[in-house]
Amino acid sequence: MMGDVLVKDYRGNVLENVHPGHICIIDYNGKIKYDVGDNQHITYMRSSAKPLQAIPVIKYGFDKKYGYTDKETTILAASHWGEPFHIATIESIIAKLNITEDDLIMLPTYPINVKAREALLKANKPARRVYHNCSGKHLGIITLSKGMGYETEGYWEIDHPAQQEILRHVAYMAEYDKDEVKIGVDGCGVPVFAMPLYNLAKAFLRMACPELIKDDEIRMAVIRLTKLMNKNSEMIGGTGTICSNLLMDDNIVAKGGAQGVYCFGLKKEKLGIALKVMDGTENNWGIIVASILEQIGYDNKETISRLYNVFPNDIKNDNNIVVGRKEAVFRI
Template structure:
C-alpha cells in the first residue's frame, strides 16, 4: 500500500479502513454494503453483520485454505498462529477466548455487547452467538455446551473452561448461592428444513 495519512486513520473512508472492510466482507462471504458501520469506544470503525456471516469469517480463520486471496490467506495463518502461541495477548487472563486459544485446534475472539465467535480447524466449523443482554458471563457455559453437543474430542479444553469458569455462584462471603448452566439443544440446518 502506498504512503497514507496517519492522522485520519480512524475515519471509515481512510484507505486502510476501506481495505479492512473489503477483506472482512470477503471473509464473511457477503457484500460490503451488507455490513453496517459503527464506531467503537476508541473511535475506530466497527462492523455489524448477521451472525451467520460472522460464522463464515470464523470458519475461514480456522481453515485459511478456504481463503482465495494468497496474501490474505498468509496473513490469517500468521495471525491465528500467533493467537494460539500467545493466547493471553488476545483476551487476557481468565477470558474465554484466551482459554480456548490454549487449544491449537481453536481460533476464538470475544466481541462487544455479548458477541462471541470461534472456529474449529479439524471439524471445519465456524460458530458465533450473541447474548442478548450484552453480557459476557455466559460465554463459557454456552461454549462448553456447544463443544459437548458436537462431541468435541479435546475433553481437556471443555474441562479447562469448567475449571476457569465454575458454574457455582458464590456471594462475596464465598457462600454458595446458586448454579449457572446453559439449556439449549443445537439443531443442524437440515433439521430446520
C-alpha cells in the same frame, strides 16, 4: 429478535435471570449444521473483528517492515487486559512506529485486569491510553496507515483509506457484500461492522480452514496470524480470559467482542461458530461455549474442563459462598 433462552441463572431454587440469544454453527461447505434462535440475526462484530482487521497488516508484510516480534504482531488482534507484559508489548510497538500514545484516539483509562489496575492505583499512577484493551488494534490501524503511505490523522474515520482497506478484508472473509455491511462506532472510537450472525460464523470458519480462502496473500496471512494467536494466546486476552483459554487449544481460533458476541472456528471439525447473547452479558460465554463443545462431541476434554474451571456454573456471593448456579439450557 431476542432469540431463544441460552442460559438460566438460579439463586437458590428460584429462577432469577434468563439470557436469550442466537447461535449459528456452519459446516465446511457453509451449510448451517446447528442453530438456536435466528442464524440471520444482524449484530455488530465488535472486537470479534480484530483478527480480521489485523489481516492486511500481515498480508502486506508491515509487521516485518517495522520489526515486530511475534508477540507484537499477535497483540494487533487482541483485546488485552492490560497486564504488565501486554503494556510492555504495546510500548515497544509505539517506539517502533516512532509515535506517542497521544496519537491514539481513545481516552486514557486503567487496565481491565484487576491486579494490574489495583497496582497502578496503589502506586498513584495515572490513566494511560496504552492500558485500553483496544490499543493493539489501534496500533495495527496506524501500522497499516504508515505502511501504505497514508496520513495517520483521522485513522479512526470510516472514510480513511486504511479503514476502507480493513472493511474490504472483513467483508471478504465473511463473504458478505461490502456495501451491505452496516457501520457504527465502537466503544474505542473506530468503525464497527454489523452483518448476519451466519457471516460471522463464515469468517471464523475460513480463519480455521484457510484452504477455503482463494486469495493467496490473504490465505497466507490468516495461516500466520492464527498460528501466532495459538502460540501467544496470553496476548489475545490475558489471565483468566475466555479467548486466551480457548486459544491454548491449537485446534481453535477464537475472539469475542463487547455486548455478548463471540466467534470461534474449529480446525479439525471444520466448523464456524458465532453466538450473540442478547442482553449483552459476557459472563456466560464460558458456559455457552463449553456446552456447544460438549453437544457436538468435541474430543479435547481438557479444553472443556478448563472452561468450566475458569468459568464455573456456581454463582457465588461477595463472601465467596455458593448461592446459585448457571445452567446452559439450549440444545443444538
